[in-house]
Amino acid sequence: MENEIHQVIPINPVPYSRSRQAGEAQTVLDHIVDDFQENPVAMQYFYDLFRQVYCHGDEIPHSGKLVGTTCIQAPEELIYAFGATPVRLCNGSYHYDQRGADFMPAKSCSLVKATLGMLSSENVIPKIGKPDLVVNPSTCDQKKKSSVMIEGMGYSVYDLEFPNVKESEASRVYWRRSVREFANQLRKLTGKRLTRANLKAAMAMTGRAQAAFRTLHNFRRQTPSLILGKDAFLVTNAYFFDDIERWTTAVEKLNAELAERQAAGFRAVQSKAPRVVFTGSPPIFPNLKLPLLIEEAGGVVVADETCSANRMLYDMTAVDEWLLSDMVDSLADKYLKPCTCPIFTRNDDRKRRLLDLVAQFKADGVIYQAFSGCQVYEMEYRSVAEEFNKAGIPMLYIETDYSPDDQGQLSTRIEAFLESLKNRKKRHA
Amino acid sequence: MTSLNRLFALLFLLMLSGSLFAEPSEAQKAEWRARREAAGGEAPSEAQRAEWRARREAREASAKADESKPTVVANEERIHPTSGKSAPVPELSHDHGAMGSRPAADKGAVKPEEAARPSGRPAGMGMRGGGGAIWLSDSPPSRGDGAGRGGMGGMMGMGGMAMGGERSGPPSKRLWMRAGSDPQKSGFAREDADAQNETLIVRPQGPLDGEALAPPADGKKNLAFEMPVQGYYRVYASSRKLQGETLNISVAKAEIANFSHGGDEEERAQALTAPRVLDSAPIEIVREKAADEKMFFQLKSGDEQAFVVLQKGLPLQGARVRFVSHEGWSKEAVSDEQGRVSFQVIRDYFPAWDDFKKRFKASYLIIAEANAAEKGVFKDQPYSNVRYQATLAGNYYPSPDDYRSYAWGLGIGLLIVLFSGTAVYLYRRRRVKPFQEVRFDDGR
């Protein structure tokens, strides 16, 4: 049918691969791949993956029901256990950001707008298919309010109730109940039963993925760095939509290569390159604007505290008795207790985590990205800055969004910051 | 949830108070009696009892013939009816043969010893005088019997360590020389000028053939000694006296176990394996230790206890050995070729229920006798016969089976397991009320 129309009407609609949206991804990916030297060979898998998914618009196959999540707080082990496939809906595309502006006030978080924009478009990229259920944990205000809007777009949405105080016992109990209720919801959706064996297998799968991530994470402690931050971000971004087993295998391959690099004394950057810990709003492909600017300017992102990378994969679950009740409760705890999301009342854990990352990864400074409109990150800036001030760690706070317009200005600021880090390092040495 | 807990606690208390704080009911006592009958082990067997009775009767009869003591056989019959099979054996049921009430019924009649002594015993056995065998007791005659001291005091054979409040140095022990064949009624032994007496003590780490123990100081009637090390202390009070052609040799022995929870472990281990025999003793009774016997051994009613009669450290066959219980019941047996003889300790403690004391310390007395046609000279006088007599006293306690009930223990345990198990199960099944932990008080 469509082909017929194409034949009748001479002006063909632009195929996705030649659309502006694909172009945006293409530009960033080319930049990532071509403007840096000696990229790890094993990264080719991820470059190809993003090229296919974001530039060509290839479909991503999945098995079972598709469960979209708008936040890392939705326990993916449960989704896997029910034979469904989770996909993270958070989006980094400027194209969708602009589209999503219809739903949200002008000064809102780009990420939320982009997600809404993506879900509202007919041609969703990455091409995952229509989620059978969108799980929307009640985290920040903007995500909370997008729930109804997503529902309005014709999706079935489940609000996963998430507490906003995490220290109290009441919130733990509340959240455990939420997670149990979520499992109930998944049972209704899939018509399957949650069994010990299923959940255990699912946890083994994510456990393996997390172990692979942690290995990669640990390689980044190496000075000078073995791998650049932009590659690491690309790897964790792929986790959003890639098949988990395939992703893990690819990361394990990358790790093997990094081990070789380490043995060979390889340096991905100059030994003097300032080491930076990245925190704040999550960089999501194609919005790797800041990491790329940092690394173009001669710095290297050695670790991060963002929900698109470290926070998503770092914390692992321990179970005492492999019974469903214990497994589900332990999972619930893992998704709540170590979380450093700024939506919580207190951010002691985030500050401690950042200080620990700086110390562990021998970072020279911190770059704090806050998407304009992401109030919680903007508001936490003050307390985090104070903490770093006390500890004598330099920090650059950058408020930005998905638009490429401020690149020049940001580049200047970042270069200046990195220069100061270098000088500081020299002084200390 | 709290209300459920409260209900639980209340029921629990009710159950406890209802069934346990109350005195044992008649039903309980009946159950207890029935159990005693069912358990054959702790009481002398029917055959044994019959035998004992026969002996007693025989003795009683001979006593009557000799002394024409006003003993009434009918009376005897009444108190010890020849057992009907179905009826509870009276002397073994505590509420019948209550100790307090018995003497009134059978004064002078049932105690075998009193009847037997004047006639059944060859004259002049007691060389120190006082009549009857000489034995070493850990209590003076007036004290007679009594509830033993509480605690885990090691009592073996006799006494155990003195746990008196006045103790400051090493523990000490006092022994009284008593004469008579009834543990309760024997009086002090009197000195006999004609006899040649010797008192030896064998200390755990002292010489194996003993050391002389000083006789009682003036005005005192007991042998006192200190027990500075752990182990078995044995005292041998031997006496020789010539009576006509016959030399009477008697050895009264006491064995005191002195052990404590603390103290030198090596010393203790050594004491447990050390020999308990005096090779030079002309005659001696040794309480046989069971293979699994521990330091703090207590003989209980119903236990089987073996004794070995030795002469100069060698087993003596054919000795007449008599076991006398606290209440004076006795049984005689003859030692076998190993010198061994075994008795079942009879239960003879039947107080009223409220007076029952589980630590009641009863004494038993073992008397072994043997004759030998040995010629010799004693104090320049020739003799052609030797009559040996050995005594050993010890303590025994009520058997736990007399006052402990498995049925109740397991019953209560099972009940609580079932009750609390069900409560937990129901609580878990019903626990669907979240967020109830914050309560609001509607009152003022």
Added chain:
Amino acid sequence: MTAAKPAMQRLRDAVNEVDFNRFRFWFQITAFILFVYGGYLAIDLGSKLPFFSCGYNREGRAGVCYLLPLQHQLGRNWAVLFSMASLTILTGFLTFAAWFIVLNKGWCGFVCPLGTLQDWISALRRRLGIRYANYTQGQFAQLTKIKFVLLALLILIPLGIGGGLFSHDMSPPFCLICPARMVLPLFTGDLSQFTIDFSSKTAVVMTALGISVTALFFVGSFVKKRFFCFFCPMSALHYLISKPALLKLKKDGSKCTRCGDCYAVCDMEIKEIADDVKTTNIMTDDCTMCLKCVASCPETGALKATFVGIPIFVSTETGFIKRMNKGCQHGK
């Protein structure tokens, strides 16, 4: 030196990555056999042991729990108690403390036969697929005091007995209500503790109480991990003298993510282990030092067991991954 270091490091790695639950299981079995049946091999480690090697298990015990002689000693006649003879109480306590100091509360988590038994009962429940029970935080806060109350009674009642205020049938008060007295002799075929003593009213009450506690012990430890340890006065006594102990449980708060993995595996539901990032000496009064928290901590160096200051078992990421993946494979 340089050659030795990797060897040392290898050993450390091997220890830190050990299959901890299995190690502990076998360690506990060995200790259980030693202390419940050791007596048959003439093993006697004295009567000052800092865990429930029950003295009532006359045949098999390889030593006696200190609470038994302690209560007896305190139950002496006051004239004796307040005399020089009571120096033995002091020396006894010092012997007990010397034993205790070596493993700290590790005696509870690794050696105590009653603790081991509870772990076995838990294992049985786990095999039956029945979930364990938890206290709420409020219940926890209340119940945790009980062991100190029991400890106080354990000292005061014997004093009262010595002073003639209470019946001797109450002695030793704690032993009479301790489930170990009834349960451990069972293992050497001695059922004699499962009786009600009708010799006096006090004896009836005490034995009935004892049997009730034992019945509750079985039910409780079936649904609650380490049910009894929560009320154990020995645990309270341990805590009071734990300062100079050689084995310590240490926490480095800066490495802690407060993920709660340690809390999730904690048999005693100790929240501090996960939430407290300031205290370095993290052992609390309820802790049994089973070290499961160390084994289940994914943050390298965040939790560790040290002996005389030397780390002997440290939480590591690789150790965690090995152990947890093992757990995953088991049920497949």
